[in-house]
Amino acid sequence: MPDRLLLRRPDDWHLHLRDGAMMQAVLPHSAARFGRALVMPNLVPPVRTAADARAYRQRILAALPHDTRFAPFMTLYLTEDTDPDEVALAHASGAALAVKLYPAGATTNSHAGVRDLDAVRPVLERMAEIGMPLCIHGEATDPDVDIFDREAVFIDRVLRPLRRRVPDLRIVLEHVTTQDGVDFVRDTPRHLAATITAHHLVLNRNALLAGGIRPHLYCNPVAKRERHRLALVEAAVSGDRRFFLGTDSAPHPDSAKLSPCGCAGLFTAPVALSVCAAIFEAARQLPRLEAFVSLNGAAFYGMAPSADRIALVRGEAWSPPAAIPCGEDRVTVFDPGFPLHWRVEESA
Numbered sequence: 001m002p003d004r005l006l007l008r009r010p011d012d013w014h015l016h017l018r019d020g021a022m023m024q025a026v027l028p029h030s031a032a033r034f035g036r037a038l039v040m041p042n043l044v045p046p047v048r049t050a051a052d053a054r055a056y057r058q059r060i061l062a063a064l065p066h067d068t069r070f071a072p073f074m075t076l077y078l079t080e081d082t083d084p085d086e087v088a089l090a091h092a093s094g095a096a097l098a099v100k101l102y103p104a105g106a107t108t109n110s111h112a113g114v115r116d117l118d119a120v121r122p123v124l125e126r127m128a129e130i131g132m133p134l135c136i137h138g139e140a141t142d143p144d145v146d147i148f149d150r151e152a153v154f155i156d157r158v159l160r161p162l163r164r165r166v167p168d169l170r171i172v173l174e175h176v177t178t179q180d181g182v183d184f185v186r187d188t189p190r191h192l193a194a195t196i197t198a199h200h201l202v203l204n205r206n207a208l209l210a211g212g213i214r215p216h217l218y219c220n221p222v223a224k225r226e227r228h229r230l231a232l233v234e235a236a237v238s239g240d241r242r243f244f245l246g247t248d249s250a251p252h253p254d255s256a257k258l259s260p261c262g263c264a265g266l267f268t269a270p271v272a273l274s275v276c277a278a279i280f281e282a283a284r285q286l287p288r289l290e291a292f293v294s295l296n297g298a299a300f301y302g303m304a305p306s307a308d309r310i311a312l313v314r315g316e317a318w319s320p321p322a323a324i325p326c327g328e329d330r331v332t333v334f335d336p337g338f339p340l341h342w343r344v345e346e347s348a
């Protein structure tokens, strides 16, 4: 087993950076490790227009540490009022790389999302014409659907019909969590990929609920049974170009997580790459790590891999800080529950 891996600098194809003080607190942790990120638009109010995306991108650039070349790519939040011309303009001008579909009510700040896909059909058709990808939060929101079945039901009720109606639309099934999701991507010959988070490669629902409820492991989509986690690991380490890393690092202050109705989202940016390396090492597939974290996503989005490289080194176990400060509050860092040995070498 090697103890030093030289990789094209990884990209994070699904990231929540928030805004204001929270962005200041979390951004350096992504910028120190990743070359590019696709930034999610679920701010309050959401990032809906090219102008919103440009302004948000400027705030991110202004908050970046000076010594990084981290490049944020932006997404637009799809609503039933989204104008196809606005989306095409945002794409053509480079203001947004993709559009994000949140089924209304599916997750944090998704209430302005989509209830009826027919209402956004003209937008999706225009996106198919211009080759702009749609990133989908793939969970059914119907109250009759069990939370552990939401992804599988979404695929059947929404994604399959959507693929039939707009077959040329390029789709990313975000943060896939089930065997059903993996199978659906594998069985779809074109225009479909999936992001996988580092934490879903580690967690099953026992980790969340057995022996006590662990709010710091609660996220959307919720972790599933062990057999689903194993399917995600298999997809990630397979080298299949349709699967790539999107951390879904989604920071919330502890005060919002540790509450009778705690919110969903894990802050994983400081450890996501180290966790992926541990998973690939355990699967004896370290040579395929670069494809998953650095190559496949860029290829899907039509970009060259990062020009620069990082070294991941294996050494003594290290621990990230348990939490980082954010104003008066703090944000807990994801703890995978095992010691981390791989880390990004600082001066690579």
Ligand code: NCD
Pocket: 016, 042, 107, 108, 137, 218, 219, 220, 221, 248, 250, 251, 264, 265, 266
């Ligand atoms: C995300 C958030 O907090 O913005 N939460 C999460 O649990 N992943 C939203 C999302 O991606 O679902």
Ligand code: ZN
Pocket: 014, 016, 040, 248, 250
């Ligand atoms: Zn997310």
